[in-house]
Amino acid sequence: MSDNLLEVERIAKRYGGVQAVKDVSFNLARGEILGLLGPNGAGKTTAFNMIAGFVAADSGRIRLNGRDITGKRPWGVCKSGLARTFQLSKPFGGMTTRENLIVGALVKTNDRKYSVERADELLDFLGMREIADVDADNLTAFERRKVELGRALSTDPALLLMDEVVAGATPQEALLMVQLIKQVRDRGVTILIIEHVMKVIMGLSDRVIVMHLGELIANGAPTEVVRQPDVLKAYFGDDYAGADA
Numbered sequence: 265m266s267d268n269l270l271e272v273e274r275i276a277k278r279y280g281g282v283q284a285v286k287d288v289s290f291n292l293a294r295g296e297i298l299g300l301l302g303p304n305g306a307g308k309t310t311a312f313n314m315i316a317g318f319v320a321a322d323s324g325r326i327r328l329n330g331r332d333i334t335g336k337r338p339w340g341v342c343k344s345g346l347a348r349t350f351q352l353s354k355p356f357g358g359m360t361t362r363e364n365l366i367v368g369a370l371v372k373t374n375d376r377k378y379s380v381e382r383a384d385e386l387l388d389f390l391g392m393r394e395i396a397d398v399d400a401d402n403l404t405a406f407e408r409r410k411v412e413l414g415r416a417l418s419t420d421p422a423l424l425l426m427d428e429v430v431a432g433a434t435p436q437e438a439l440l441m442v443q444l445i446k447q448v449r450d451r452g453v454t455i456l457i458i459e460h461v462m463k464v465i466m467g468l469s470d471r472v473i474v475m476h477l478g479e480l481i482a483n484g485a486p487t488e489v490v491r492q493p494d495v496l497k498a499y500f501g502d503d504y505a506g507a508d509a
């Protein structure tokens with residue numbers, strides 16, 4: 265079996281005149297935390313959506329655990345072992361925290377008793393006992409992010425995709441989220457994470473990839489990638505400080 269849990273091969277997506285993602289390829293090793301960076305509009309979420317089955321790729325191949333998942337719908341991708349969270353968190357409103365987690369667990373099983381046990385275990389893991397019976401509509405933004413993370417984990421994923429986990433969080437909340445994500449990985453989950461907050465990405469990622477205008481422009485160790493001229497240019501323009509200084 266390949267060491268790579270995820271293999272992405274030349275995926276592409278065009279929206280009208282915009283080539284949102286252009287022949288992007290990368291692998292994700294088992295147990296790795298891979299950060300996906302890039303300025304606004306780089307194509308990060310579109311790439312995510314193709315991998316998770318929310319958007320059909322125009323071309324390219326996606327393999328999870330050695331199996332081709334290209335063209336599968338989100339439900340099928342999720343059953344294959346991939347869960348995701350959204351840039352704008354979307355827990356199920358009108359349901360409590362516990363119910364959100366139970367619904368997630370039921371993706372993989374019809375065993376109601378197991379799904380409740382799984383939900384309760386995740387309530388403890390994420391420190392959400394106090395909000396277990398609160399409707400997701402009445403939670404703070406950060407609590408909603410945690411519920412969404414819990415719902416993703418309740419499907420027992422091999423691979424977790426997270427799109428901007430600390431947007432709008434306080435510094436303390438961001439720190440808490442970083443610790444949680446590390447603990448998630450220590451439980452054997454491989455993670456692909458989009459995040460704009462550099463401190464979070466640098467503290468979490470084993471490796472980072474960078475997208476710009478739909479293309480992959482860098483792939484390597486976090487501290488090395490953020491020094492590459494192409495990457496600095498993508499963020500700060502041609503005249504970024506340091507180009508000539």
Ligand SMILES: Nc1ncnc2c1ncn2[C@@H]1O[C@H](COP(=O)(O)OP(=O)(O)OP(=O)(O)O)[C@@H](O)[C@H]1O
Nearest residue numbers: 279282284302303304305306307308309310311351
């Ligand atoms: N559903 C869509 N219809 C038309 N254009 C789209 C659609 N989704 C994305 N795009 C365009 O594709 C490009 C990439 O967008 P995408 O959301 O993937 O970027 P991103 O890297 O996630 O940006 P951000 O950091 O702002 O979230 C942008 O030019 C965007 O306007």
Ligand SMILES: [Mg+2]
Nearest residue numbers: 308309310351
């Ligand atoms: Mg995005």
